Amino acid sequence: MRKATIPVTNKLGLHARAAAKVVHTANQFDSDIMIGTDDEEVNAKSILGLLTLAATRGTSVTVRTDGDDEDDAMEAIVRLFENRFGEDE
Amino acid sequence: MSRLEVTGTGVSPGIAIGEPVVYETRPVAALRIPVPPEKVEEEVATFRAAVEETVRRIETNAARAREEMGEEYASIFDAHTLIARDPSFLESVERIIRTEQVNAEWALDQVLGELVARFENLGDLYLEDRKLDVLDVVTQILQTLRGQDLRRLEGLDHPVVIVADDLPPSLAVQLPLEKILGFALEMGGPTSHTTIIARSFGIPAAVGVHGACEAARTARLVVLDGFEGKLVLDPDEVEVKEYESHRLEYEERQAHLAHVRTLPSVTRDGHRVELLANIDLPIEVNAALEWNVDGIGLYRSEFLYMKASPKLPSEEEHVAFYRELVERMVPRPVTIRTFDLGGKKLARDVIGSPEANPVLGLRGIRLCLAKPDFFVTQLRALVRVAGQFPAGTVRIMIPLVSGVEEMRITRRLLEDVSRELREEGHEVPANVPLGAMVEVPSAAVLARQLAREVDFISIGTNDLTQYTLAVDRANELVADLYRPSHPGVLRLVQEVIRAGDAEGVEVSMCGEAAADPLMVPLLIGLGLRKFSTNPQAIPVVRNLVRHLSYRETSNLARQAMALTTAREVEEYLLERLAIFFAKIKIHV
Numbered sequence: 294m295r296k297a298t299i300p301v302t303n304k305l306g307l308h309a310r311a312a313a314k315v316v317h318t319a320n321q322f323d324s325d326i327m328i329g330t331d332d333e334e335v336n337a338k339s340i341l342g343l344l345t346l347a348a349t350r351g352t353s354v355t356v357r358t359d360g361d362d363e364d365d366a367m368e369a370i371v372r373l374f375e376n377r378f379g380e381d382e
Numbered sequence: 383m384s385r386l387e388v389t390g391t392g393v394s395p396g397i398a399i400g401e402p403v404v405y406e407t408r409p410v411a412a413l414r415i416p417v418p419p420e421k422v423e424e425e426v427a428t429f430r431a432a433v434e435e436t437v438r439r440i441e442t443n444a445a446r447a448r449e450e451m452g453e454e455y456a457s458i459f460d461a462h463t464l465i466a467r468d469p470s471f472l473e474s475v476e477r478i479i480r481t482e483q484v485n486a487e488w489a490l491d492q493v494l495g496e497l498v499a500r501f502e503n504l505g506d507l508y509l510e511d512r513k514l515d516v517l518d519v520v521t522q523i524l525q526t527l528r529g530q531d532l533r534r535l536e537g538l539d540h541p542v543v544i545v546a547d548d549l550p551p552s553l554a555v556q557l558p559l560e561k562i563l564g565f566a567l568e569m570g571g572p573t574s575h576t577t578i579i580a581r582s583f584g585i586p587a588a589v590g591v592h593g594a595c596e597a598a599r600t601a602r603l604v605v606l607d608g609f610e611g612k613l614v615l616d617p618d619e620v621e622v623k624e625y626e627s628h629r630l631e632y633e634e635r636q637a638h639l640a641h642v643r644t645l646p647s648v649t650r651d652g653h654r655v656e657l658l659a660n661i662d663l664p665i666e667v668n669a670a671l672e673w674n675v676d677g678i679g680l681y682r683s684e685f686l687y688m689k690a691s692p693k694l695p696s697e698e699e700h701v702a703f704y705r706e707l708v709e710r711m712v713p714r715p716v717t718i719r720t721f722d723l724g725g726k727k728l729a730r731d732v733i734g735s736p737e738a739n740p741v742l743g744l745r746g747i748r749l750c751l752a753k754p755d756f757f758v759t760q761l762r763a764l765v766r767v768a769g770q771f772p773a774g775t776v777r778i779m780i781p782l783v784s785g786v787e788e789m790r791i792t793r794r795l796l797e798d799v800s801r802e803l804r805e806e807g808h809e810v811p812a813n814v815p816l817g818a819m820v821e822v823p824s825a826a827v828l829a830r831q832l833a834r835e836v837d838f839i840s841i842g843t844n845d846l847t848q849y850t851l852a853v854d855r856a857n858e859l860v861a862d863l864y865r866p867s868h869p870g871v872l873r874l875v876q877e878v879i880r881a882g883d884a885e886g887v888e889v890s891m892c893g894e895a896a897a898d899p900l901m902v903p904l905l906i907g908l909g910l911r912k913f914s915t916n917p918q919a920i921p922v923v924r925n926l927v928r929h930l931s932y933r934e935t936s937n938l939a940r941q942a943m944a945l946t947t948a949r950e951v952e953e954y955l956l957e958r959l960a961i962f963f964a965k966i967k968i969h970v
Contacts, residue, residue, distance in 0.1 A: 309515045313461035340464040341471050341497065344512040347504045 294359040295367045303377035306349035309340075311378035316340045318369050324360025326370065337370065385616050386601075388593050390566070392611035393577045396586030397629035398543050398564025399605050399622060402598040402615075405528065405546040412491035412524075413599075417483050426476050429486035432526040437466050439522065458515070465519040487527050494520045543606050545591075545598040545613070549576045559583050564606035566591045566598070566613040571856035582666050582916055588613060590858065635967060639921035643674055647924045650931040655906065657924055658717075658914040660892055664703075667710050669917035673924075677714040679840065679914025680779070680892040681707065683721055683760070694756055700763030705770065712771055717840070717914075719819065720760055722781040724749040741854065746782025751791060761799045769809035777815040779840060784822040789835045792816065813837075819892070821845035826874035829881030836887065840914065841878055843893025847871050865948035866895040872904075872943060872951070879909045890914055899968050900955045902926050907939025922968070929966050 301307060307315070319326045319337040326337035330352060335342030337356075348354055354374075358366040417425045444459030465471070471493065478489035497520070501513040541561045548569040554576045565580050570589035580587035586608030594613050598604060601615040605625045614621065647655045658679030659670035670678065686695050686703050695703075708716050724745025737743040750757035761778070768776035780792055796816060804810045818835075820826050821842035833839060847866045848855060855864035865871070875891075882889035890912030895901045897919035905913070906927070913923055938958060945951050 309461035309465075309512055310457050312512075313457065313464050316464050336470065339468050339470045340461060341468045341516065344465075344516060345497070345500045345504065 294357060295363045296355065296357050297367060297371060298353050298355050299371055299374045300353050301348050301350055301374065303380045304350055304382045305380070306352075307343055307346060309344065311380070312340050312343040314373060314378050315343055315370065318373055319366070321369070322358075322360070322362045322366035324358045324363045324366045326359075326366055327357045328370075329355045329357070385614065385618060385621075386597050387615070388566075388591050388597050388613050390568075390588045390591030390594070390611045390613075391571075392586075392588050392608045393571075394565075394581040394585060394587035394608050396564070396584065396608045396632060397605065397625050398586045398608070399625055399629065400541060400543045400563045400603070402545045402566075402601055402604045403542045404595050404598050405544060405549065406595050412487045413485070414488040415485040417479070417485055419483060422480055422483055425479050425484075425486050429475060429479065429490070429527070430472075432486065432523050433466050433472065436519070436522045436526045437463050439526075440466065440519075461515060462519050465516055466523065487524060490520065490524055490527070494524075543604050545594050545604070547595050554579050559585065564588075564608065566594045566604075566606050568592055568594050578662055578916070581918065582662060582669070584918055638967065639925055642921050642924045642928065643672070645924065645928065647676075647927045649906065649927055649935075650929065651933055653906075653932040654911070655927045656890075656912045657920050657927075658890065658892075658912065659917045659920065660914050661917065664707060666917055667707065670920075671710070673917055673920040675714070675917070675920055678707075678711055678716040678718075679890055679912065681716060681718045683718055684723065687721055687723065694759070697759050697763050697766075700760055701766050704763060704767040704776070708767060708771055708776055712775055715775055715777055717777040717779050717817065717838075718764060719779040719781055720747075720750060720757065720764075722746050741848075747780050747788045747792065748782065750780075751788065754795070758795065758799060761796055762803060765796070765800055765803055765810060765814055766808055768811050768814045769803075773811055773813070774815060777817060777838065779817045779819055779838075781819045781842075782821060782845070783818040783832070784824050785828060786831055786835050789816070789818055789832065793835070820878050821849065821893075823850045823874060826850075826878050829878040830885060833881045833885035833887040838888045838890070839878060839882055841875060841889065841891040841893065843871070843875070843891060843895040846874065846893065847895075850874060865952075866893070866898070866901065867951045867955070868948040869943070869946055869951065872908075875905070875910075876908050876943065883909060888912065897923060899923075899926055899963065900952065900959065903930055903935045903959060904939050904942055904955060906930060906932060907935030907937070907942075909936075925966060926968065929962070 303311065305311065315337055327334050328337045328343065328346065329335065330346060330348060333346065335346050337343065356367060356370050358370070360366070440459050440462045444456045448456035474493045475486070475489045478484065478492055479486055482489070497516055498513065501516070538561050541563045543564045543566065544562055545566045546568070549565065549567055562585055564585060565576065565587040567576065567587070567589045568591055570576055577587060577589060586606055588606060588608055588611040591611065591613050597615050598613070603616055605614040605617050605622065607614070607625070617625070647657050649655065656676045658677045659666070659675045660680040661667065661670060661678060662682045662685055686700065690699060704718060722745070724740065724743060744752055764776060764778050780789065783789060793816060796814065800810045815837040817838035817840060818825065818832055819840050819842045820829065823846070825832055826846065829839070843866050847864060847868070850871050851863060851865070851868055853860050853863045855861045879889050889910065891905065891910055892914040896905070896913040897915035899922065902913070902923055915923055942951050942954055945954060
């Protein structure tokens, strides 16, 4: 299992389109991928879970990947957050 | 269950007695309906099918958005697809269906409630949008589930009465009409599209029946009285029997009319009256032919627009559609009215922004001239089809003309289109008859001038009455003031008939007044010789015409035109015609 903590830096936080990108990325891997805040942890392959996660700008989320491709999965998810989901701000 | 009654306006005659099916478009609390254990998996499958259908609809919207607004905008639909197929969401709904053994709609509504509660606990402004996205998708699935219920009517072994708050025409045309005994609608008016569909299929209907849905939700049996506009819920046996005999009596009267099918429409003193049909849907041609009409006096081409929606129909679609229609009618003339969009009808897609006063806004020919591409496509198709049939078979009619300019511009467009088509090698007739619908008072006042610019005129009494009297008849507060028998309206009608006679231009009438037994004798007396009505009214009007004499009706018209109020006119006509109507068994 891999674990990392990353900040949410885009203006709108984990909104619908950003969450969709997370799901698409997560679905490319067999590993279980969980994303959590202090309060709760949700499945990164479920858009509804991600949307109900109160991840706004400035919060930090913890990503856990667990499975055969956990390293690649972690790298892809972290990159997505660092790129602000492809958004300008 | 105890008896209850709700009343609106009867818009399509007849009596329907049967089980109600309630259809509501507005958000409504879901009903919890137990599902027998052996049907639970079927219910789960129904839910999955609704999800997949919703996904298909979202994908169609996405494709359109991508084309019109760009990739970034379309990506929101990608999120919506993921929401609809979210594994934890599907699992929650299916678990409720299975463990509680309930209908999918109820299960979905429960899950929706939980989701909304979760969002409400979060309470950040940015999160509000996320809630709306989720709500949007779940509502679409709910609607699909309800919509499927209506489509499931096809599988019913007995017909039902539809009770709905609103029934959009796009949905009404998809219904298996042979399974429907009657319609009771909370919204809608006498000229709304669903009303027209009900009437043209001889299905009893009432509109403006407030509270119908709530009342019918628990009813086992309803009676719909399309004459009185009444919906009776759970009537007792005696009352059902009364309605049953009322229904039989009406059907007998209708059957009695069948004998006029092949008889000529000639008055007792030898004046020939042409009877034409108004139609909306291609299927209505059957009824028109059955009643042996002299042609189609008004084909409302909007159906084609609805069918092609959300796209605009292509020229080839127009051509194929008209050709099929005309082929069935030839050599009888077919008058096709160009798109009469705008007003309250179907305009949103075309205009975009809402108008403050759409009935006085960009509609009819105004909209056509403002969007010439869309109009030219239709004109090209009409000219092409006209070229494939004997001269004069296809006729083009322009809606909502307010003066001669619009007809001049249209004539010029028609000439340009004909020249273009000829250059492209199409068969183009020397002249395609072009007519104006007179429904704006200014056009009626200027009927002489207008008659010199057109090949024919058709009076649309519904809008003419509404515009002359400044009355919206769908507005209950003033609906009583809507009277085609108002002397102000009758004068305009008389003016148009006279102008046609003077200029040698044929005049017909395609409004509802043309099928009103009280108005027909008056109109014949005023000199009208062409009546275009819904196909079901043809035998009634023909029977009437055959019993009238022009000499008597012209006398009747002279007297009626001397009166000063709508009420005086109506009372006079009733008094003069009551015995006559009783004799020929006409119900006024």
